Amino acid sequence: MAERRAKGLCMFCDEVFTPGHQLKHKRVRLYVVELEGEEEEETAVVDVNEGEATAEPYILVNAINGTPHFQTMRVTGYHGRKPLHILIDSGSTHNFIDEHVVKKIGCRLEAMKPMAVAVDGNRVFAIAICxxxxxxxxxxxxxxxxxxxxxxxxxxxxxxxxxxxxxxxLWDFQQLMMEFKVEGRRHGLRGATPHKLKSADSKQMSRILAQGS
Structure with a gap:
């Protein structure tokens, strides 16, 4: 995996990994498992989402240190009346929420088996999911x-x-504009400009990663 990542290749094929490339592998395959019984043979059919079942969760380091990146767009959302700084990130595989935010909001968490999340060659571990x-x-x-x-x-x-x-x-990364449809209605989002974002130095980055190790 480290060798393929260093070459910029996809984990599931020999193509170069690009934003949204994971969608090519989100195909449902059917695996037939034949079970031998005493009287008759039974066949079990299992649906497996190959892309999500085997892919290691990955999050761009820019999502943690706050530096601008061409694969991301920052918008403001709300949970009730509380504002949320949301990063829409086509370079990260999964959705993530900050541990301090869930405590302030009072979200109900579900414990999960520690899962390694790759962060620019390092790893942090997620132990809960909202x-x-x-x-x-x-x-x-x-x-x-x-x-x-x-x-x-x-x-x-x-x-x-x-x-x-x-x-x-429809996503314009240069103009930081995004359009899509939800239940037949067109929605548009405009991202914050880079000069409004903050960056982190090496000490801050090390402290953040240490908190999740």
């Missing part, structure tokens, strides 16, 4: 599962796990 966390963007409510991590410079990261549920997306 099921069907809800937030609002322009009066529209969304919900998604979010793994809990110490994010530092944003409250929520929405990765391919959420983006893949929106269907076709």
């Amino acid at each position: 099921r069907q966390f809800t937030w609002q963007l322009h009066s529209t409510t969304y919900a998604a599962d979010c793994m809990v991590l110490p994010l530092g410079f944003c409250n929520v990261v929405l990765g391919i796990q959420w983006l893949s549920t929106l269907g076709p997306i």
Whole structure:
């Protein structure tokens, strides 16, 4: 995996990994398992989402240290009346929520087996998940599962796990504009400009990573 990542290759094929490439592997395959019984043979059919079942969770380091990146767009959402700094990130595989935010909001967490999340060659471990966390963007409510991590410079990261549920997306990375449809209605988002974002030095980055190790 380290060798393929160093070459910029996809973990599941020999193509170069690009934003949204994971969607090519989100195909449902059927595996037939034949079980031998005393009287007759039974056949069990299991649906496996190959992309999500084997892919290691990955989050861009920019989502943690707050530096701008061409694969991301920052917007403001709300959980009730509380504002949320949301990073829409096409370079991260899953959705994540900051551990301090869930405590302030009072979200119900579900313990999970420690899962390694790759961060630019390092790893942090997620041990809890917030099921069907809800937030609002322009009066529209969304919900998604979010793994809990110490994010530092944003409250929520929405990765391919959420983006893949929106269907076709028109995304202008240069103008930081995004359009998609939800239940037949067109929605548009405009991201914050880079000069409004903060960055972290090496000491801050090490402290953030240490909190999640």
